[in-house]
Amino acid sequence: MVDPATLVEGTAEWARVLLPLPVVLPLFGAGLTLALAHRPRAQRTISVSVLSIVLAAAVTMLVLTDRGAGTYSVDVGGWPARLGIPLVADRLSTLMLVVSSLVTLAVLVYSLGQGVADGERGTPVSIYHPTYLVLSAGVSNAFLSGDLFNLYVGFEILLVASYILLTLGGTRARVRAGTTYVVVSLLSSMIFLTAIALIYAATGTVNMAELSVRLQEIDPDVRLVLHLLLLVGFGVKAAVFPLSAWLPDSYPTAPAPVTAVFAGLLTKVGVYAIIRAETLLFPGGEADRLLMWAALATMLVGILGAIAQSDVKRLLSFTLVSHIGYMVFGIALGSAAGLSGAVFYVAHHITVQTTLFLVTGLVERHAGSTNLDALGGLARRAPLVAVLFFVPAMNLAGIPPFSGFLGKLGLLQAGVDDGSPLALLLVAGSVVTSLLTLYAIAKVWNRGFWQEPPAPEDRPVREDGDVGGGVTTAVTVGERTSATLLAPTAGLVVVGVALTAIAGPLFGVSDRAAADLLQRTPYTSTVLHDRVPEVGR
Amino acid sequence: MSPNVTLVLVSGVLVACGVSLLLERTLTRVLVGVVLLGNGVNVLFLVASGRPGGAPILGVSEAADMSDPLPQAMVLTAIVITLGMVAFVLALSYRSWQLNGHDEVQDDVEDRRIVRRAELDEASASYDDDTRDTPEPRAVPGHRDTPPLADALRPDDSEAVGRG
Incomplete structure (x- = not known):
């Protein structure tokens, strides 16, 4: 281990060069792939290499921030932080960046295998890669932004890209689902924008580090209004109940890789924004009780919705909503343990949820449907897919020794430590939700993989091949699953399992990230350049 | 800072109309709602920028008379984003009309x-x-x-x- 002090001295300069890369490179790559629209092979090469570089940069930045240099920032364009836009890398944002870039890369490789980009019926050849890269840039920008308005821009970048990916091909089902998604997202963006305007009117700045000081000086009532406005805006994006109804309606109709990357990342960007709002901007914990109740409702309503579904994609979308509740629970506790648990859970959930949607894509290829009424016997017909489903499914349900169990355990411990009646109620709710998740997942396993397939006359009545929620099946049934599909899925399954092996170090990072978040000075002093050496903590 | 009441009222009316149109089932009305809502919020940024003043350019107006340039930059960005969104929703409603003969948002x-x-x-x-x-x-x-x-x-x- 190198001495941290020398690391700081030696690396600070080139570490700064890395910081804008996750935003700039994908945007540059998007332009390039758009220009090379008629050359699919070049497009693929560019996309994969851009996202690989972003992943490498993200890992390097995580190691740097965690092991030596601490939080560091870059003032884009050389404008001083109070005038220009800073990009900030701290333990939370770089950890999010590592997980998100890993997942985007894996899903990209998967989509190359599936041929979403160039094979699928009714899909424009040229725009998949540029849009996907823009989405990645938006996610990175949202994670790294140290400026509230730039955070809004990051959200818009990723949302616009997501609108296009969701309505890819413009089939009837996708246009219908996309309409709901677009209108709800637009509304949430408007609420966010209103909050920014009001915050600027109240404080005269949109720099988050400066806001963390100035928001404490304004009238508490005004602060509460601003706080709630921001929470509503972020809550829609994170799909926190009662702002979550749009999600299970819109996600399942998209192509499998698109659904996978949306499920993994987009809601988590909202969760990330809520973490920032609760720790950096409004640290008083004035909305904690509200968030607790929202978390409880999100968990229970989400998982009860999942149980009623018979389409695997919809069922998984509902579990996604449900498990957002765990993260909100951790945030609402407000303690170091709670925040650490939430951060760990975000990392775990991004990986596992994405994997499950990718495996569902494999199931769809094998069986031609994701509806449980039409599925069956997959454990024998496609044993590899069955294993790939089983492992992340058990992980999601929180079976020891998987990371889902560890994450939930961390949150439950934090809840018990808190000790208030509401926190204990949430602990009980979490356990119930976990059991019901196991029930929902076991149902998918039993009916889709274990049981004999239903006899042809016993299948659902819809002859148009449209089984389950208007999900358009645009894949070739029974086609052999290629290595490019299996490899990224298996890779993500392995990463999900490996989270258990590295749970110690990962919890170490999330603990330190939570300590940073609660302390707040590492962030503010770095961004505003009145930096106190904080080496070797 | 005392806000400009006219602008506050304009913004409020625009947002109210926008929200009410957004609740419609027809996408073209939703589109008009988005336009109104977006403009209402943009006007809110003008309120946030405080009193009006000279162009914030060195050498053109005195520093004391300048208006706050930052909200203007933000409004400009927001306008561009709204424009893009309007174009997208327009395309979406046209596609919906192509497919269904109407542009009503359907149930799940x-x-x-x-x-x-x-x-x-x-x-x-x-x-x-x-x-x-x-x-x-x-x-x-x-x-x-x-x-x-x-x-x-x-x-x-x-x-x-x-x-x-």
């Missing part, structure tokens, strides 16, 4: 199916009655008198059938 088919099951007091499709080996598969004990679900669903799902 699967949701509606679950609601109908509840009305018919049928078990959920995910209910596993474990009667596959018995002579009458998929029958729910005690609910034999209800019409078969498939028939009950068919008329309403006509729009879902034949989608291209």
Whole structure:
């Protein structure tokens, strides 16, 4: 281990060069792939290499921030932080960046295998890669932004890209689902924008580090209004109940890789924004009780919705909503343990949820449907897919020794430590939700993989091949699953399992990230350049 | 800072109209709602920028007379984003009209199916009655008198059938 002090001295300069890369490179790559629209092979090469570089940069930045240099920032364009836009890398944002870039890369490789980009019926050849890269840039920008308005821009970048990916091909089902998604997202963006305007009117700045000081000086009532406005805006994006109804309606109709990357990342960007709002901007914990109740409702309503579904994609979308509740629970506790648990859970959930949607894509290829009424016997017909489903499914349900169990355990411990009646109620709710998740997942396993397939006359009545929620099946049934599909899925399954092996170090990072978040000075002093050496903590 | 009341009122009316249009089922109305809502919020940024002043350019106006340039930069960005969104929603509603002959936002088919099951007091499709080996598969004990679900669903799902 190198001495941290020398690391700081030696690396600070080139570490700064890395910081804008996750935003700039994908945007540059998007332009390039758009220009090379008629050359699919070049497009693929560019996309994969851009996202690989972003992943490498993200890992390097995580190691740097965690092991030596601490939080560091870059003032884009050389404008001083109070005038220009800073990009900030701290333990939370770089950890999010590592997980998100890993997942985007894996899903990209998967989509190359599936041929979403160039094979699928009714899909424009040229725009998949540029849009996907823009989405990645938006996610990175949202994670790294140290400026509230730039955070809004990051959200818009990723949302616009997501609108296009969701309505890819413009089939009837996708246009219908996309309409709901677009209108709800637009509304949430408007609420966010209103909050920014009001915050600027109240404080005269949109720099988050400066806001963390100035928001404490304004009238508490005004602060509460601003706080709630921001929470509503972020809550829609994170799909926190009662702002979550749009999600299970819109996600399942998209192509499998698109659904996978949306499920993994987009809601988590909202969760990330809520973490920032609760720790950096409004640290008083004035909305904690509200968030607790929202978390409880999100968990229970989400998982009860999942149980009623018979389409695997919809069922998984509902579990996604449900498990957002765990993260909100951790945030609402407000303690170091709670925040650490939430951060760990975000990392775990991004990986596992994405994997499950990718495996569902494999199931769809094998069986031609994701509806449980039409599925069956997959454990024998496609044993590899069955294993790939089983492992992340058990992980999601929180079976020891998987990371889902560890994450939930961390949150439950934090809840018990808190000790208030509401926190204990949430602990009980979490356990119930976990059991019901196991029930929902076991149902998918039993009916889709274990049981004999239903006899042809016993299948659902819809002859148009449209089984389950208007999900358009645009894949070739029974086609052999290629290595490019299996490899990224298996890779993500392995990463999900490996989270258990590295749970110690990962919890170490999330603990330190939570300590940073609660302390707040590492962030503010770095961004505003009145930096106190904080080496070797 | 005392805000400009006219601008506050304009913004409020625009946002109110926008929200009410956003609640419509027709996408073109939603589109107009988005335009109004976006402009209402943009006007709010003008309120946030404080008193009006000279152009914030060195050498053109005195520093004391300058208006705050930052909200203007933000409004500009927001306007561009709204423009892009409007273009996208316009394309979406046109596509919807191409496919359906109207641009009304439709209900979630699967949701509606679950609601109908509840009305018919049928078990959920995910209910596993474990009667596959018995002579009458998929029958729910005690609910034999209800019409078969498939028939009950068919008329309403006509729009879902034949989608291209």
